[in-house]
Amino acid sequence: MKKLFKLPQFLRLTLAVLTALVFQNCAQENIKQTTDETLNMTDYIRANPDYSMFLEILNITKYASFMNTYGTYTMFLPTNEAVKQYLKDVGATSLSQVPLVDLQNIAKLHILDKKINTTDFTDGKIVTPSMQGQYLITGAANINGVTYNTINKSSSILASNVEVGNGIIHVIDKVLRVADKTLAQTIEADPNLSLFTEVMKATGWYEKLNQPITFDENNIGSYLTVLAQSNEVFAQAGFTTLDDLKAKYSLSGDPMEPTNGLNLFVQYHVLPNLNYLADLVTTPVFETQAPLEVISSKLIGQMIYLNRDVFAGVLEEGVSIVRDASDITCSNGVLHYVDGHFAIKKRVPLPVYWDLCNQPEFAANTSNYRKAGGVAFGYGAAGFSEITWTGNQTYNVSWQPQPLGWNGDQLSIFRLRPGSGGLQNVTFTTPVIIKGRYKIWVSYRTNGSASTQVKAFFNGVQLSRLINLREAANPISGTSYVPDRVLESQGYKRPMYPFASTAINSRLLGIVEVETTGRHKFTLHSDLDGGEAWFDIVEFRPVDMDQIWPKFKAGLAGAGGLVNREDAPKDN
Template sequence: MPGCKKGYDKYWSNENPKTGFIYDKVKADTSFSIFAAGLERAGLVKFVNVTGLYTVFAPTNTAFRQFFQAKAYSTIADVPVDDLFAMLSYHIANNMWYYYDFSTRFATTQKTAYITRNNKFLNIDVSVADRFTVNGIAVIKSLQDMDAENGVIHGIGEVLIPLPNAEQVLSKDAALAGNVFYQLMQNLASKQYDRFNSYDADRDGKIDSVFYTTYPLLQNVNTSLEYIPNSAPESQGGDPVFTTFLIPDNTVMNTLLAPVLPGFENDIKKLPRLYVQALLESYFIKDSIILSDELMARPRALMAINGELVPALTADKLVLADKRASNGVVHVLNTTFPVPDKLKSAIGTIMTNPEFTDFVEAIQSANLTVAYTATSKAATFLAPTNAAFEAAGINVRKKTLNGVQLTDAQFINIVKQHVISSNLARTALTGSKNTDYASNPLVFTTANNVVSVKSGSGITAEVGTEYRGATGVTNGYVYRVEQVLMPASY
């Protein structure tokens, strides 16, 4: 346990009496009276005045007065309570860490990141003997290693100001106001309850829920989360996680979307999720903080989250460079990247066709995107129109049939019934063809130059307009059908 290595005799001696929890000790020390008042106002007393193990970096009164002057505040009461809660939570690290413990951990693991109670990270530097800094701010020698019953307090001469996370930068930074790229991201956004940052803000005795934003379809893109759990002892419960954001500016994004938006009432919110996902994936680099120098010099290959190469950039392509967030870095570009492979695929050709939004959404909801948009996959898709799904009583978002909930397996089987794993030109649509839903073939017939398809349940539809992937892409055909080809069983 961190702290135990300090030395049994020294820890349990009376040279620093441990009577009282952290808040009690802070409040009793006149050097920290403003910090104590801040903990009270932010509702954080209950988090540091309970049994547990904590390390608190306590700014002195002088540090707070300097902070007030810089921010044009007069007293701690002037600081907005939400800002105060976030800021002071950043001064509380998990577990009990004396200088000795920081030094021992660094010597054995070279790790300098320490997770705080609001799941951000402090950088503790003890790499040189007798140097003890947090985020570059020196710990005051005479105020370090102050014992409490539930942890340790280190006095510091400046207030720690956490960087905003990427979500806050993208949504609130003035330089990114009205960003079309971020508006597109909201098509893929989901909200999760944040138990670490929810608190009784209005003092009515009830916790005011706070939610953070995630983007489940943008794999490994973290805008709000700043850590990934890690149970290894040396990782202190979690490791930092970073994302590099390469955001085309509004001019180039509007040009890119101009041919697509009219089909969706010029409303970004109505664009299909699969199209938005495919479009955006090229502009994120996971697990990294890639600064502009590396984007231009390119000493190594950089891959986007879709596995495609990030093109080299020149200085004239960077409108805004190196906008730091606590969990990444944002760059704004005046260019776009090549069309991603997903949009070159056969399914990619119908992603922006408003008649097929339900079929595209069905592929997404069935978790078949990767398989069915791979340009190396041979496939023939019988794509029902939106009207066909409505007539069949299928809600692809809710995965219901005539109001009855389908299991995931049932829904996937219905989608797979419309896919044949081979490239079939119209002339090859003859006889019985096995679908991706095993033992449920489709039967094709031709009469008077009209090709029809029949499912195992007896549903027959005319095979209509043909769509192909981009030139040079060989992953098949999409044919329009006006019926959902329900299997005999699913």
């Protein structure tokens, strides 16, 4: 120590400064590096006593720590008053009296594994299911002059879009209840459906609609959708008893037999899979449980019509969905009500206008898919349920905004070519196509680096004509202009109206005989090297139908729109 004090003054000063810096650096090691103090979900709930009872549910079910981890979740958070009402409804005085499995199902029903803002709500199901597996239904209700967003038709959102560190919270005024009744039980519980219940029991369909969900090897559930007719609807059609219906449809044989007319009547009211109103709006044709029989669906204004079609120049009005009463989630499916009586009719082929961007995985990206300002995104082969290919499985098939395309978008295949450097044999699952004879057209956007020889296959059978993706559409003016009908005879057409660019072309691929009503396979294949390939619409037009009209409206503003010949001032 004596030696230290004998050092020159400037050296002692230098040593002091260095010592201070060392201590300062050590102290800085303990300072939190992030300035983000946003609470995650569990901590947010913990900090707000108004939600302490739902926090208790999370603690009992062991989900509290899980909901405090990193992620992008959505939680529908019930208030304490909502949880108290739930306890009263189930006859319990505390959460400890509620079976653990019930609390687990409730906790999972209130959580989605994706961030969903109220701006992503539509009047129907939320595209992402809850962690419990059931879908939540959004809507709107006017209460005392105030409009609230609603969930599952029973709960109102009191506070929305509360940002937390791992997602978003919507505060609700009622605990959401898991749908634990089957379709059969739900239908039987409604006295307005008593005759429909009798018909189900007489045909053996009550038992079929009372089965729990099973899953196949592809993890696809045995969900069903029922289109139910009320007693009033039956009465309007002249049926008040089961015997009335038997006299009309069960002319011979046992109603329990699948080929019996009354049994087929019920089969025609049952659709495979979960089909909420949102699905009925976007899909034009649905399979039914009746073999080779389908139901068409069409949105006109705010009404969803079933089997509203023109046959031989005559409009069949069809029946409409009773929207307010429909979208009833059951443990094994979804229930809808219709406002009219309907039964199987002989169907002729109907046109199918298939936008290739109508993929469920694309639609799930609600931030970009068909949104103004949406940016392109895509997935590898593992990301799709209805698209497969050979070649590089990590390369993307993408959704891209395209104002010149129908619905304002285009589907992009990255490098449609053979080998590991591209995608080949890109196979899509079509919408439902009614059996019959069709001409198949494909619309695409011209790309100067794409393949010049793309083959198309329907159910594995090659179609007669190739696609040159570098070939532009015929212009509407100038010396090279060809009239619509002449162009059609050459196997081409200008698909969009009005025609504003040569970027979108349409090529006739050939004629096919669709032997069974249902979904089929459509494949695009190239043996030549090529760059990015951009596709828009695949059309299945009955051979005896006009192949040019209607044409398609381009862009988001005309989403899903068609232009008929009588509405167009000129051919192009």
